[in-house]
Structures are given as C-alpha cells and as structure tokens.
Amino acid sequence: MSPEQTLFTLIFLGQILLVSWFLPSRLVARARGVLERYPPERYPRLYVASVGAMERTLGAYRALNGAALLGGLGLLALDFRANGDLLAWNGGSLVVAYMLVQYLPFLACVSRPSFPYFGSERQPDPSSTRSAELRPRRLFDFVSPRLLAVAGGLYVALIALVVVVARYDYPWFGGYPNLIGITALYVIFGATLWMAIRGRRRDPWASDEVRHRSMARAAHMAVLLCIVWASFIGLSILLRVLGVPELVPASLSVVVTLAAFTQFAQLRVEEGGFDVYRAHACRTGSP
C-alpha cells in the first residue's frame, strides 16, 4: 500500500468510527439526559411523542448506525484486499455513497421525527397572548461578518479557480458547468441561512432568548457547512491539477467528518430554556 492509500485508510477509519459510532453515542446520551432531567410528567409540553416511542426511535438510531459502522468496516476490509483501489475508484465515489449511508440514520431517526416538534402536533399554547421583538433580525446579529467574508471570498476564489483551470484541457475537468454546481451549493446554504433567521416561529413555547440562540447556531451551521464543502471542491480541483488525485478521497473523508461534527454541534440542549415546557408555566412575554 502506498503512503497515500495508508493515509486514506486511516482517515476513512476515523470517519467510520466518528460518524457512525462516536457522534451517535453522544447524541443518544444527550437525548437520554434530556429525558432524565426533563421528564414528561413535569414537562409535558416538551414531548410530542410518548417516551416509549422515543426510546424505540433511539434504539433504531443506534441499530442503523451500528449497521453503517459494520458496513464501513467491511468496505475498508475489501478496500485493503484490493490494495486501496476500491475506495479510490472514480475519485472516491464510494466514499460519497458511504457518506450517504452514514447520514441515513440521522435523517430517518432524528431529522424527520423532529418535524412534529415544530408543527401542529406540539401541544398548542393555550394563552391568547403572543409576543415578538420589535427589532429586525439582521444577518450579522447571528453570523459574524468575518465568517461571511470567508464564505464569500471562497466563492470568488472558486470561480477564479474554475476559470483558470478551464483554460487548460484537463480531461477530468468538467469546465465551466462547475460554476453552476458551486453557485447551486451557495444558493442552497443561503436559503438554509435565510430560513434559520427569517423563518416562522417553530416552537410556540420557546422564549425569544432561546429562539435567538437556536437561530444563531443554525445560521452558523449553514455558513460553516458551506465553507467546508466549498473548500473541498476547491481542494479536489487543486489536488488533481497538482497531479495527486489519489489524495482526493482522503480529503473527502475529512470533509464528511468535519460536516458531521458541524451538524452535531448544532444539536445542543438549550440549558435554562425548559421552564416554559412545564405543565402550568406561562409563556415568557405574556403580560
């Protein structure tokens, strides 16, 4: 095995263990912590589903991640037998496919089941009063201008890179259509950012302070993920131009792991904001 393949094997192993074992175990521990500290008998407004249903979902989440973990280790074993040619095939396409497999448990057991918490299934606020801040929410209230400048600068750099590389006839390079993909990436994350800041109040019980913190975290996540993926696109083009395409799968694996950590960091338990979910609490802001 070449040094690049060894490097990739180690990085990919890290991706398998971190994304399919470490992060899910932390998420399950957090969920259990919430169930212990804020039980449904005292905080009924926090729960849309029964505790039994939540436990089953957590169990399914652990099982699916376990399957992804075993699948990843199996893939690594096969790649080892193929002297590193399997996962390096087609610029790391199997790494991308495996990344999607690793993301499925999160989608199925965390992301989709969380929708009722922000919909009509949540116990409605019985009070007739509604409050709002009399202050516009601006982008820089939630994301630092420097971070946005990095994202913006990266976009300009990527465009310049594509324009420069397109002048040379690299057979592997898709040319100017890459600009569409890069712009689409920014549009998607821009829309996510906009929805995080300007979207409707999803939890009628959350205080303005808690809501503000959640929005800031979601906005940061959108910008950071955009930077992470844009950096990968630029890096993969550069690595190929420099004649080391075998490093692309390793860099992709690093990016996938970083993206998973970024998303996980957003799923924090908001300390101090749970009193509003008590059975007879008044919503903050009520006269």
Added chain:
Amino acid sequence: MEIVVDVEEPTPLFAQVIDQIKHAVLTGRIGPGDPLPSIRQLAGDLDLNSKTIAKAYRLLERDSVIQTRGFRGTFVHPEARTHAHVDLTEMVEQKLARVIDELRRAGATDSEIRVAFGDVMKSPAG
C-alpha cells in the same frame, strides 16, 4: 422592546399593533430612526396574517409614525413622537359626530344620513 398582542381581546389585532408601537414611541422605548421588523418577520413571530401587520404599518406610515425606505426596511419616523399623539380615527369620529348632530338638528333622519353617506363614499374623490 417587545410587542404583545392578545387574540381574544375585542380590539382588532392591527389596532393593538398600532397602539403598542405608538406607545413605544411616546415612552421613548424606540426612537426616531430606529429600525422596525419587516412585515413578514413580525407576522411570523406573532403568528398573524401578514395582511394584519401590513395594515398596521400602512396606517402608521399614513400617520407619519413610521417610514418605509424601500429595500432598506422600515424605520421610526423622525417626527414620530409628535405624530404618535394624533389619533386619526378619533378625529374622524369626532368630526362625523359633529356633522351628524348638525344634520339631525336640520331634520334629516338617520336613514337619510346613512344613504347620503354611502352615496358620497361611492362617488370619486374631488
């Protein structure tokens, strides 16, 4: 600075929003040039129809309590403190009451006044 509306109060919601913003101006909690949330943001946060907030903003702008500066957003009017005292609805009611009283003393019936009022409202301005 928070705005609070009560959906079960008999006062129309747009009127509650107007009253609260005017009160905020008069008590100095918001000052001339201070930015205000967009119609969409305030409607979303209060979980109200955006037309309700749009009506409130329209009337506030008519009364020169707020001003819209295109894409830059909505701001408190420089002369808001002076104009916030003026209640156009109250003025309209007072003037109408005087005119109706005059017409009644002249012998017009309520029905005649209502029909005439409707005809005048339908006719084009000027």
